[in-house]
Amino acid sequence: MLILIIAYVGGVLTVLSPCILPVLPFVFARADRPFSSHGLPMLLGMAVAFAAIATLAAVGGGWVVALNEYGRHAAMALLAVFGITLLFPRVADRLTRPLVALGTRLSEPQPNGTTAPASIGTPLLLGMATGLLWAPCAGPILGLILTGAALNGASVGTSLLLLAYAAGACTSLAAALLLGGRAFAAMKRSLHTGEWVRRTAGALVLVGVGAIALGLDTGLLSRLSIRTTSTLEQALVDRIGLPTLKPPQADTPSTLEDTELTLTAAARKPAPSRTLRTEGLLPSFSGATEWINSAPLTPEGLRGKVVLVDFWTYSCINCLRTLPYLRAWADKYRDVGLVVVGVHAPEFAFEKRSSNVHRAVEDLGIGFPVAVDSDFAIWRAFDNQYWPAFYFVDAQGHIRHHQFGENQYEESERVIQQLLAEAGRTNVPSGLVSPTASGVQAAPDVSPSLSQETYLGYERSRNFASPGGIASDRANVYRRPASLRSDQWALAGDWTVERERAISNRTNGRIAYRFHARDLHLVLGPSADGKPVRFRVLLDGKPPLSDHGSDVDAQGNGMIDVQRLYQLLRQTKSTKEHLFEIEFLDEGAQAYVFTFG
Numbered sequence: 360m361l362i363l364i365i366a367y368v369g370g371v372l373t374v375l376s377p378c379i380l381p382v383l384p385f386v387f388a389r390a391d392r393p394f395s396s397h398g399l400p401m402l403l404g405m406a407v408a409f410a411a412i413a414t415l416a417a418v419g420g421g422w423v424v425a426l427n428e429y430g431r432h433a434a435m436a437l438l439a440v441f442g443i444t445l446l447f448p449r450v451a452d453r454l455t456r457p458l459v460a461l462g463t464r465l466s467e468p469q470p471n472g473t474t475a476p477a478s479i480g481t482p483l484l485l486g487m488a489t490g491l492l493w494a495p496c497a498g499p500i501l502g503l504i505l506t507g508a509a510l511n512g513a514s515v516g517t518s519l520l521l522l523a524y525a526a527g528a529c530t531s532l533a534a535a536l537l538l539g540g541r542a543f544a545a546m547k548r549s550l551h552t553g554e555w556v557r558r559t560a561g562a563l564v565l566v567g568v569g570a571i572a573l574g575l576d577t578g579l580l581s582r583l584s585i586r587t588t589s590t591l592e593q594a595l596v597d598r599i600g601l602p603t604l605k606p607p608q609a610d611t612p613s614t615l616e617d618t619e620l621t622l623t624a625a626a627r628k629p630a631p632s633r634t635l636r637t638e639g640l641l642p643s644f645s646g647a648t649e650w651i652n653s654a655p656l657t658p659e660g661l662r663g664k665v666v667l668v669d670f671w672t673y674s675c676i677n678c679l680r681t682l683p684y685l686r687a688w689a690d691k692y693r694d695v696g697l698v699v700v701g702v703h704a705p706e707f708a709f710e711k712r713s714s715n716v717h718r719a720v721e722d723l724g725i726g727f728p729v730a731v732d733s734d735f736a737i738w739r740a741f742d743n744q745y746w747p748a749f750y751f752v753d754a755q756g757h758i759r760h761h762q763f764g765e766n767q768y769e770e771s772e773r774v775i776q777q778l779l780a781e782a783g784r785t786n787v788p789s790g791l792v793s794p795t796a797s798g799v800q801a802a803p804d805v806s807p808s809l810s811q812e813t814y815l816g817y818e819r820s821r822n823f824a825s826p827g828g829i830a831s832d833r834a835n836v837y838r839r840p841a842s843l844r845s846d847q848w849a850l851a852g853d854w855t856v857e858r859e860r861a862i863s864n865r866t867n868g869r870i871a872y873r874f875h876a877r878d879l880h881l882v883l884g885p886s887a888d889g890k891p892v893r894f895r896v897l898l899d900g901k902p903p904l905s906d907h908g909s910d911v912d913a914q915g916n917g918m919i920d921v922q923r924l925y926q927l928l929r930q931t932k933s934t935k936e937h938l939f940e941i942e943f944l945d946e947g948a949q950a951y952v953f954t955f956g
Contacts, residue, residue, distance in 0.1 A: 367527040402529045635759040635774065641666065641752045644700075646736020649713060651720050653728030656700060658756050664698045665778045666752035670743050672706045673719035674882045674924045676954040677765050678747040680802060682723055683794035684768050689727045691792060692775060695784045696754070701729040704738045704746070707859055707951055709884060709922040718921065723800075751775065754782035765803070768792075798909035799880065799926045803956035804933055808876035810846055813953040815870075816859035825849040829856045834864050839871050845936060848872040848953070860884075863892075863948040871940045876955035877933030878908070884922035886947025892919040893944040896927050899937055906930040919948060 641658045650656070669685055671678035689699040703720075705711045711733045720729055732738055741750060744763075751760040751774050760774045772791050779787045796802070814820055817831045824847040825837040837850035852868035854861050861870075872879075885892050896915040898906055904913050908926035911917040917925065928939065 364523075367523045367530075371527040371531045402533055635751075635777065638758040638761065641668075641750075641756045641758060642737070642740035644702075644730050644737055646732065646734060646740065647702075647730035648733045649731045651717060651729040651731065652726060656698075656728060656730070661698060661752075662756055663754050663782070664696050665692075665754055665775065665782055667697065667699045667775065668702060668741070668750040668752065669699065670702045670704055670738065670741070670746060670748040670750075672704055672710055672746055673716065673723065674707060674710060674922075674951070675746045676799060676880050676924055676956060679723070679799045679924065680765055680796075680956075681747050682725065682800055683796040684771075684792060686724065686726070687792040687794045688772065688775060691788055692779065695779055695787050696782055697775060697779065699727040701725065701727060702732050702737050703729055704732045704735055704743075706746070707882070707922075715922060719923065751778060753778045799924055801929075804877035806877075806933065808878075808933075808955040810874040810876045810953075810955045812955070813846070813848060813872070814859070815848075815856070815861040815950050815952060817856050818858045820856075822847045823849070825851070832857055839869070843871060843873040843938065845873055845875065860949050860951045862887075863943045863946060863950075865946050866944060867942060868946070868948065869940060869942045870950060871938065872953060873936060873938050874953075874955060875933070875936045877930050878926065878956035879928040879939055880908070880924050880926050880954045880956070881941070882922075882924045882951035882954075883919045884949035884951070885919045886945070886949075888947070890945070890947065892946075892948040893917075894919060894948065895942050895944065897940040897942075898928060898930075900940070903928055922949070924954070 641661070643658060644656055647655065667685075667688065669681070671681070673679070685699055685701070688697065703710075703716055705716075709715055713731065716729075716731055730737060741748075747764065749762040749771060750758050751762075751771075753759050759778060762771055769791055776787055776789075813822065817829045820829060823829055824840050824843055826840060827835075827837075832855070834853060834855050836853050839849040839851040843849060849871050850856075850861065850869070851871070853864040854868055855864055856862075883892075883894075894917050896903060896907075896911055896917070898915075902914045903911065906928055907913050907915065908929045910925040911927055917927070919925070927941065930937075
């Protein structure tokens, strides 16, 4: 019940959102009409459109974004026509002449002496159009509802929460409509300027449509607002302690920098006692969207085996550096009852594509079973929160140990040996593996990196130094500042910065980063049509020579051919700070995140 109240209050607060400001003229433009025949149908249409878009967003996934954009364009066109009719009465007369004739026929006395009720089609249609524009103005509370629906699946509970949110928004807009009606009535009585009011309303509608078309409803207005609905809603969420959502998706609001672990406190914790406690039963893998290297596995089918479940994603440097050990353990202990199961849970949208995952598994030399968990069903079943994450399961199907992050490999192998011994295996190999690896799978520097993971998409971006800041979701020409401080980065050239990536729109787009680490990696992708993109990197203004990474040559030249993590620098020493620069010689390069080692 509490969450329903919170959703309702969140909807009420929506009217305070800066991106609602261009929508309010559409409401007030009809404020001089009877509320029962015009206000209510309009609010009903808005609620229907909003609920439909929100529900599709919860159920449909990425394709709804495009659908919503088409809906916004249609809504803007409809409302622009509405504004023109208010501004120019002659246009309205021509457009509405057929409707007037129809209305006259409908209003003629009926055989029983009554008249047909006034049509509610016009306000209902305008309400639905306004609702398409209003839906994207939601704040953290609706984001929480939709994210929960995306992660846990649509349900009656989600529908009720969406209904409560829409009801709250309609309540505030109804109050605005009623107050607006009184204001309009007062203006007409005192100034006799009904036509002026009509024209002003039409001009405001067109201004509102223009503001929305230019993206000012979610851009400039949001930046100008000092205390927005998002602030109020977020404070409400924090106040009541609603659960935060950890699973790593590109359209969620959570910060994920703490989910890819190297030497965190969790990874540095002391080795467990020899008595491994039961942490629960092995959950089902039934949520996997597909399996690679194996038929679907089940907890029942794995009974009698010792199982190591590894949560990973193929662009995560920390995950990649665990692969040599996972492959070595799978080979060493396969014949005595160990089964390694990889669960691929994507961080970026491109990691949800089946073809990309299949190619990554092949390129990385992974021969053990991989469950593709693009919907995060297995992630939720384990209540997991990290990449990489190891779960160790005994022969009876009980989780007996877990490890989050890299390192602690000796402890992990000792746990495998102990669980195999408990299962009655008498020929368990002794000793510890010591795999060698190169490229992105090579071990990190013994000295921890001082530079931290840095995302280039605006949702999780930090330390961006180009003058003027980020222009979200639109092409913009950036320039690099004269100097960069530690861990600052900048763009130069024509770029479009989206929620999870930055896209170079023209040739010679550049990125600069001042970092302190031995290795520098960057998750990159080719142009949208798959055409490879050439690039060149510099270290302190010069070719990297012997400090080049596995994906570039000594002169710093490389090629982006698939969406993955690229190792650009691997220095022989990492004792000081350096300036990294990359220039893309072809247009269309996609850049996601810097990682270090």
